[in-house]
Amino acid sequence: MPARLDRFRLIAAGQAEVAVLVVDSDVLLVERQLRAGRLNCPACSAPLAPWGHGRSRMVRGDLGARLFLRPRRTRCSGCQVTHVLLPEAVWPRRMDAAEVIGTGLEIAALGMGHRQIAAHLGMAEGTVRGWLRRFRRRSEDVRRHFTVALVALAEDPVMPEAAASPLSDAVSVIAAAHRAAAMKWPEMNTGSRWAFAGRAIGGQVLTCTTSAS
Numbered sequence: 001m002p003a004r005l006d007r008f009r010l011i012a013a014g015q016a017e018v019a020v021l022v023v024d025s026d027v028l029l030v031e032r033q034l035r036a037g038r039l040n041c042p043a044c045s046a047p048l049a050p051w052g053h054g055r056s057r058m059v060r061g062d063l064g065a066r067l068f069l070r071p072r073r074t075r076c077s078g079c080q081v082t083h084v085l086l087p088e089a090v091w092p093r094r095m096d097a098a099e100v101i102g103t104g105l106e107i108a109a110l111g112m113g114h115r116q117i118a119a120h121l122g123m124a125e126g127t128v129r130g131w132l133r134r135f136r137r138r139s140e141d142v143r144r145h146f147t148v149a150l151v152a153l154a155e156d157p158v159m160p161e162a163a164a165s166p167l168s169d170a171v172s173v174i175a176a177a178h179r180a181a182a183m184k185w186p187e188m189n190t191g192s193r194w195a196f197a198g199r200a201i202g203g204q205v206l207t208c209t210t211s212a213s
Contacts, residue, residue: 020083021085022198047078048076052073053072061097062103067090071086088195091203102193104123108132108135109171157180
């Protein structure tokens, strides 16, 4: 049975030369997979090997929680490219956990503005405004990606009805694809909706590049 990483990779596209590889949030599981040669390079499919760790960083979680992360670094045994393994609970170059950002996007899909969302989450208005601005730029690409994923995952896919905005459409189809994944693979934990989303699209929910934003 393929590892969960491989299953989600089947529905991800265009991730050939990323520097970040989104993996399971279970650090011990990922370490076992890495040392057993079960994590493969997204560029050439050769096994990844341990290559130290990245810099420690703090991630803001739900209800003011602070999560400390020290990402695992790996090097491909084939093409020699170095990759950082990022737990699915966080997204590349984000200081806030995927679940926190995803909650903000879901509230925005209901029609609330960034000020209301920021007050609800206890976040800075500028931070939330940045999430929404980036997601709106990505919303059509995200919607298309998860529409393809939904068709691939569901035996009889039902497309979400058109919503009030491209942002809302993207949020709806992410939720539908997550439900389809849970039904297709009931024996495994697909994780939260937004951890699934980040993993299925290689962490590129808010951005399509590896540059800081």
